Amino acid sequence: MIATASAEPRTSADRTEPLVELRRLAVEYGPVRAVDGVDLSIAPGEILGLAGESGCGKSTVANAVMQILRPPARIAGGQILFNGVDTIRMNREELRRFRWRNVSMVFQSAMNALNPVMRVGDQFVDMMRAHERISKRDALARGGELLDLVGIDTRRVRAYPHELSGGMRQRVIIAMALALRPELVIMDEPTTALDVVVQREILQQVKTLQRELGFAVLFITHDLSLLVEIADRIAIMYAGEIVEEAPAGEIHRAPRHPYTVGLMQSFPPLHGPIVRMTGIPGAPPDLASPPAGCRFHPRCPHCRPEDAELYARQTTERPRLLEVSPAHSAACHLVERES
Amino acid sequence: MTQAQVEIPLAAPAGRSRIALPSWLTLLLANPKARVGLFILGAIVVLALLAPLIADRESAITFGRITFDTRKPPSWHHLFGTDDHGTDIWAEVVWGARRSLPLGFFAGLIATVLASVFGILAAYASSALDGALNVIFNVFLIIPTIPLLVDINAFLHSRGMLTMILVIACTLWAFEARILRGQALTLKNRDFILAAKATGESTWRILFGELMPNMISRIAAAFVLVFYIAILVDAGLEFLGFGDLQKPSWGVALYWATVNSSVLQGEWWAFLFPGLAIGLTVLALTLVLAGIDEVSNPRLRGLGRRRRRIWRVPFKREA
């Protein structure tokens, strides 16, 4: 379910309120708008995939939701509603309680999240005692349970991070992210640095846990083929904006935005005939001075001066995210004209 | 443009400067600290170059003078005043620069050349050669500069600039060699070095054609460091009385100022101006050093638009 720019009434089948809602979120790094007017929502218990290439702003969105943006990054506008409460307006104490209890995060590299000189168990204790009144012994026991939950031998609670393999470390930080039973877990490229077999194992684990515990996931990655497999819905980001949003299967079967089409054309298939693929020519724009109008137009095969009227719109007007079929929206002038 | 071709976007042409300056100089001049430092240094260099025109060398020499113009405060006739012997302080400062600047420069040059060559060799060499070189570094590191110079003074009766330059260079190079070896070690396993090897580049060309250009900022920093340490060491020795009293120099001026108790007698100019000369020169060099640091480490540059040049970009996907 999305909030469109024209504020149409919500027509989703399931009527629960969204867990997280981003309304016209804008984040700036100095003069650069890394995130420019993003509308997004995550329902409780759903897996939302956020796909895009480097520099599109997806990590910035994650950090904004987690409220861990550091200067020079600042939220320049919009709202981040969590269960209806605007987290941007929270004070430090409220934020401290909010983080990790309501939302937690899993980073790309476990070594970014784990202290290399502390045992894994002690890090659990540290984290839990920061949020709850709990004795060291109980916290350590809980830590062991959590490790078991993610498929690691409980005795490893005494290990140092470097004694564990890359895949195990990543599981540890997933366990830590789940420690306080948050409603939303943000995963920012959690398996990118891992081998494909380990990646499959971990994702299987995450799906199992998600079914058992019922948390929502914001899964950020550049690997669209992965998202199609595990996400319920997928949003595609380009140059700081959401350009398409739809259920996972539909993004795969019937992508509408030319960028999405190009992205799908960048993943060679493992089965079926091998055809020459095209990728997308050119490179993502410099966000300090993005192209006027549609930000994708310099690379878009459908942007041609011959089609004068459309071309004029593509080069001057930013397309709005509009619904093109149930639960499927795209921000594209061509798509708008066709529907 | 076919599908396979990748068009380089038309970048806005950079402003064309009227004078073709080497790129490192423009980069350095853009940094405010370095700009101030280079300006001060430049002024002192100009003064030193113009010395024959602006000051009388004879009046700069203190030793064995008989004159009537003693202990005069700064005036139009004697810009910086005169000391107990009648030495013109202005001349002493201006001609003294002709000692300190070349001394620092050449000491820095020799030390830096030694440090670069041996540091890079040690990094690239087999572990046996590296081990041997490290022992040599350590031996030289232990040698203390000033006591050695005092000893040499006593034995050789030589107080010339050449001796000073050589000894300072030989005692300071090892310190920098270790640092440069460390940097070369981080660079030697970078893919572009392996690529040069795979292309068939000879080892010498790899070391000094590919590796060394990536160390220029650190080498430049080493040079500036030894430059000003040399000046300080030299001035310090002269201050203690080991200088050549026949030649004008800043340290000797300070020596006389102490020996004659100039300050106690209220003749502040005999102390202040030579001291200021040393201080300003060292300050200028320190500022240039800070500028080099900032220019080479992009993270210290603040919100500069220049992207990382030499620093490795951590794992990240790029378009």
Next chain:
Amino acid sequence: MSTTTLEVEALTKHFPVGTALIRSRVHAVDDVSFALRPGTITALVGESGSGKSTVARLLARLYQPTSGRVVFDGKDLARTRRRRELLRYRANVQMIFQDPFGSLNPAKTVRHHLVRPLRIHGLHTDRIDDRVHELLDTVGLVPPERVAAKYPHELSGGQRQRVAIARALAVEPQVIVADEPISMLDVSIRIGILNLMLELKEKQDLAFLYVTHDLASARYVADDILVMYAGQIVEQGPADQVLAEPLHPYTQLLLASVPDPSRDGHEEIEVRKGLAAAAVDPPDGCRFVGRCPISVEVCRRVTPPLVEARPQQSARCHVNAPSPAIREEL
């Protein structure tokens, strides 16, 4: 009929680890044999630590093998130290690295990177600049005059990788070893580089060794495929054949793990302990045995040899590709 350009026989590389007292060896590459033919792309697939990058570097003569032969033009050049022979080898076997930024010298222009190989090997010395522009044109970097003057940091990752390819092409090699050339590039750029490789293979009859962990891209470009596990080749054969009907359980595991949206439903893979990385002083027996769903008793005792179980397709597995001796035993 294509003849072999480069042949690798029983290539082995062990690295010493441990203290002087306890000498252990990491078997990074063990008994690897394959041949590269002109006009073909051979994919070398494996996970991190499997030894594939070591094989690439051995081929590029950045390491010397512990044993084995690398035969080019009839001569074994694995261990030669003679400058002229080495230079001739380097004129024919070139390498492209994984990190597009790291493989270019940040202090030098694009032109320098292309001029050096030309000068070292004495190619087109009378028209160097023209040749530089030709090379840039071939890899699709236009306008070449403008690109030649740029520094690496002024180029995007995809452009840098094209410069690296141009540099490799400068010596007019017959073999190019590409070590994960696209894994650090943005997704939409990768296909462009892969298409460039296909183009070069066709137009210049080059032999490529494409080292990667990504099965999908291997399938897209490769004619033949080699699968590596813990330093050994565990399966080899024509790419479409191996990927359609894999013999070795590890290949099957890889195929099951790769994300594939066109596959309906997904069988859960079984999680077992084990690493694809090279082992220290490995004992005899199959190295995959700890993770193998179909292992039998002999797998722990005897190291399986590479056996051609189907025409042109070989695997190192007692169960799916048993050697005659083992077949008797089983």
